[in-house]
């Protein structure tokens with residue numbers, strides 16, 4: 001599938017850089033819109049997956065809302081054209097200025113993760129003579145069966161309000177005058193490929209709504225977060241993730257109340273497959289036991305392998321020579337700067353263009369300047 005990359009036009013570009021297949025992004029967004037429209041669901045794109053301004057504005061133009069986890073993301077979403085009334089603000093630690101920014105723009109909802117945070121939002125809203133709309137993020141204690149570093153819905157994780165502390169939070173909330181309860185929010189983890197995990201989440205949500213209603217609260221809004229995984233091993237097999245079965249599972253299992261809104265905050269599955277990190281092989285280093293393909297990209301451009309032991313498909317775009325086995329490494333002065341071990345690639349020679357696939361989510365947005373490196377540039381298929 002090397003043909004999908006315009007390598008002839010990559011020639012003069014300084015590597016490493018991100019390359020975005022905009023046609024695939026738009027197709028993916030259409031697929032999300034098609035499925036959510038079927039059930040009247042709302043999708044708020046999780047900005048943290050990729051906050052490239054052009055990607056954000058294309059997503060905003062397709063009518064999605066934004067799920068933000070910092071004041072910077074709220075600002076980026078506003079700048080990209082997301083309307084404030086379609087911006088949600090989540091996150092376990094919101095600074096006062098970030099909460100004020102959300103209030104100033106009258107964003108749709110704060111997803112609140114603790115009683116301490118709820119009290120601060122109430123206080124800051126009161127100071128502005130405003131009432132903040134809040135959803136409570138519940139930690140449902142559902143195991144996402146994904147990597148430990150991207151599991152968020154277990155009691156041991158820092159995220160959300162646990163079932164045990166919920167009654168206390170609700171009692172305290174009843175006395176607050178500048179927050180309006182809107183609904184409940186979940187986000188149990190990321191790169192979830194096991195659909196029954198979401199079934200369990202639906203059942204927990206049904207129980208919780210019953211509990212809240214017996215306390216006289218109306219759950220106007222249910223937000224199931226993100227988490228749908230993508231196929232990192234075979235990015236060409238299903239470049240647009242299976243949104244159909246994902247949303248159908250919720251439709252089948254959620255006991256919807258009249259007028260209730262259902263929200264999702266997919267990030268990775270929206271942008272993951274449209275991006276690739278393109279680098280050049282600097283040298284092939286022949287070790288005693290291994291051959292290393294040393295790239296000009298490192299974990300400063302794509303940290304997922306180092307941070308989450310993540311697998312990415314790697315392709316030599318330049319070569320059709322017989323495959324050989326390499327450890328594919330970057331130039332950063334850290335032993336963890338390894339993209340893949342014992343990986344088969346068409347024979348690598350100095351100067352070959354190497355693509356690291358499925359890097360559209362948690363790639364460019366997590367780039368750093370460690371080792372005084374330059375942040376990677378981005379190029380778009382429709383502008384090259």
Ligand SMILES: *Cc1c(COP(=O)(O)O)cnc(C)c1O
Nearest residue numbers: 046187190226227265266267268
């Ligand atoms: C990260 C995050 C998401 C998006 O998760 P994906 O796995 O990228 O779909 C959604 N909601 C919240 C609150 C998050 O923190």
